[in-house]
Amino acid sequence: MTSTDNFPSQAANAFDTDLNHHSLEFARDPLRALSELQSRCPVAKSSHAEGFWLLTSYDLAFEALHTPEIFSSRPNEHGRGIPPQPGAGSLAPIDYDQPELGLYRSFLLAALSPGSVREMQPIITDMTNDLIDQFIERGTADLSDELFTPLPAQMILHILGLDSSRWPEWVSWVHGFVHDMGVDPELAVQKVMTMFGEIYQEVGSARAQPKPGLLGELAVAERDGRKLTDDELANMVFLLILGGMDTTAGLTANSLLLIDAQPGLREQILADPSVLGQGTEEFLRYATPVLGLPRTVTEDTAFHGRQLKKGDQVFVMYAAANRDPSQFDDPDTVDLSRKATRHMAFGLGVHRCLGSNLARAMFKIMISELLTRIPDLAVSGSEVVRYDDASAVYAVRHLPITFTPGQRKSLG
């Protein structure tokens, strides 16, 4: 090892930590644990699971994400996840490197481009207002259950051309994968299998006859002279649903908690909802729902004073990088006028989140419609329930609010 200068004598083992990203303790306040690691040791090794590295500084995360030949997105031979999760093989495109990565992404980029998402805005707005209509006369609501979870779920099903009224089933399957894997692995695997079964059925029917929506388009689309196989298509649809649902729900809930806790934010948004144009980037930076994603080391590598071994898992912590004081002045303050667009909430490099444009649009519409229609909403703080495992998505299971009842927009 060459550059141990940053880690003076008292800290021969200072890069060892017992951080367990699946633990309840971590889920309660992940940013505190990550910030502590960032200031002490931006390349740390956890002894938990089979052992894995954590990158928590902006510059090191940037470097890893832009060196995919060393930091591969391919899971190692034990499977995807830290520790490996049962029930799912490699998902496309997220678990691939070039050239497959580029091929898979080429099937999806246009459907989720800024232009395509702009055309979806009226639908997102209608769906949002329909959901708000369901509870606005009541004076109470659980925003996670009644808006932040169903809106993105309905929207991704709508985009795919699937029956969006069945969103509760899809959400239950996705939650099995995202939130319950550590809590009840058997049930989680069963839910994932059910979900894949459903997807294969839809793939089959889309192959049999033309079907409106993205799934139907993907069933017949060709790139480089070939169509997607059933397995590739099913994997892709699984990932679209997974990525489309809980991440945006997490971002929006995390942000609403901030808006509730800091009245100045609510005042700014109500005075001029267009502050959410740039302000959305600040919420993404500060309230990052996907705390980080893993990479696999492809060959023995010296990396900033640490010796990484082929096959090692490296957790690139986006949420920590987004609070790095060397990149963002006063990083623990939410400032909607901050030019915070260089955050890595959507990852950086060749794996930039394909749904980023859609996520931004859904977030802006949900927050602005909600605050405009229910300006006095108050979070019932003691009843807020976070998920017990923040390793995949840092999100809120229950977000109860009270408010002065209002009027429905449509007769329903």
Place this chain on the structure above:
Amino acid sequence: MKVAQYITAPAGETPDAGALMTDNRSFAEGVVMNIEIDSSKCQGHALCALMSDDYFTLDDIGHIASTSGEVPPDDQNRARRGVEACPERVFTIS
């Protein structure tokens, strides 16, 4: 000189930490602003278009469509906002 009125940053606007990997020297001296675009680095974050009020344009998959070149004086402020918005470091100002 005519360009000078466009080169002053709006009052109260201070660059973010880490935002200035571009060389603003010539900009500050009122010389012509030239932007190099390395589109091979673009990953489609679409933030240059958002932050520059669409001075930078995107293609149909959301990647940069604009090409390198000189920026008209009227557009320099919004172009600079777009440049500074890019998390992939696609742009260089010279």
